[in-house]
Amino acid sequence: MKIIDRYILNEIKLPVIFGVSLFTFIFLIDIIVAMMENIIVKGISIIDVLRILSFYLPPILSQTIPMGMFLGIMLTFSKFTRTSEATAMSAVGMSLKDIVKPIFFSACVVTLFIFFLQESIIPRSVAKLQYLTAKIAYENPVFQLKEKTFIDEVDEYNLYIDRLEGKEKKAKGILIFQKAKDENFPTVVVGEEAYWKDSAMVLKNSKFYNFNEKGKEVLRGKFDEKRIPLTAYFSEIEVKVNDVEAKGITTLIKEMKDKNSDEKREYSIEINKKLAVPLSTMMLSLLGVFLSIGHHRSGKGANFALSLIVIFSYITCLNIGIVMASKGVIPVVLGVWSPNIILFLITLIIYKKKAEVI
Structure with a gap:
C-alpha cells in the first residue's frame, strides 16, 4: 500500500x-x-x-x-x-x-x-x-408485581396483586392459583404480603386452600413465610427470535x-x-x-x-x-x-x- x-x-x-x-x-x-x-x-x-x-x-x-x-x-x-x-x-x-x-x-x-x-x-x-x-x-418485582393486574406468566402460578406499597414495591393482598396438571382445581393461596428476591418469590403470612375434583375444600393451612425458587425455570428458557x-x-x-x-x-x-x-x-x-x-x-x-x-x-x-x-x-x-x-x-x-x- x-x-x-x-x-x-x-x-x-x-x-x-x-x-x-x-x-x-x-x-x-x-x-x-x-x-x-x-x-x-x-x-x-x-x-x-x-x-x-x-x-x-x-x-x-x-x-x-x-x-x-x-x-x-x-x-x-x-x-x-x-x-x-x-x-x-x-x-x-x-x-x-x-x-x-x-x-x-x-x-x-x-x-x-x-x-x-x-x-x-x-x-x-x-x-x-x-x-x-x-x-x-x-427477578425484579417492579416489572411483574403490578396493582390490579392478573399475571399468568410465572411458571406454575397465576397471581393477582391488589396494591403495591413503599419504595421496595412490596405487594399487598395477594391471590395465587397454583396450577396442577392432574387436578381440576388449583391450590388457592391468599397472602398478606409478597416480594421477589434473587429469582424467588417470597410469600409472608399466607393461607392456602386445596380442593378435590368436585371443587369441595379438603385442606387448608397457613405459613409465615414461603419461598418459591424460579432459577430452574430460567435454566429451561429457550429464546426464539x-x-x-x-x-x-x-x-x-x-x-x-x-x-x-x-x-x-x-x-x-x-x-x-x-x-x-x-x-x-x-x-x-x-x-x-x-x-x-x-x-x-x-x-x-x-x-x-x-x-x-x-x-x-x-x-x-x-x-x-x-x-x-x-x-x-x-x-x-x-x-x-x-x-x-x-x-x-x-x-x-x-x-x-x-x-x-x-
Missing part, C-alpha cells in the same frame, strides 16, 4: 469513529432515557442496563456505520480541501481514481463487516437481549419457503434491505469524497449540514419505499433498491464532473 493511501486511511479514522458514534447516540437516545428511568425509578442495576445497551448496539451499528462512514469521509476531505492537501495530491499526479482507491477499499471491508454483524452477531444479541429482559422482569429484522439473510431465506404470500413479502423486503443498506456504504463513501473534495473553500458547517441532508434523504426514501412495497403498491426490489439506485446515479454524475476538474 502506498504511503499516501495509508495517510488517507489514517486521516479518516477519527472522523468516521465520530460519525458512527454520533448517529449511534442519536438512535440510542430513547433507549438511554428509558434505561435511566429503570435505574432511578425501578431499581434496575447499572450493570444490567449496560448489558442491555450492549445487546442493542449491533442492530443499531448495522444502520449507523454507513452513515458514519459518509459523515467521516465528508469531514476528512473537506479538511483536505481547506488545507490544500487535495490540491497537492492533484499536483503530484494523483487522479480522482487514485484518491478514492483507499476509500473504496475501506468501504468494501466495512460492508463485509456489516454483513457479518447481520448474519452472526445481531441474531445472538437479540436472543440474549430477550432472555435478559425476561429474566430481569421475573421471531422478529424478521433480527434474523440473518440465510435464516430468512430458509424460513421464507413455508410462508404464505403476505409473509413472503415481509421476508423479501427484509432480505433486500439487509443487502441494500450495507452496500450503500460503498456509494455513500465515494459520494462523500466527491461532494467534499475540490478547490472550493466551504466550511465545516456547510459540509456537515450537507452530509446530514444526504443521509436523512436516503433514510426517508428507503422508508417510503419499504412502506409502499409492504402494501404491494410497488415491487419489493424497486421499493428497497430505489435509494441505492439514486445514490449510484448521483455518485456517477458528480464523479464525472469532478474528474474533469481534478
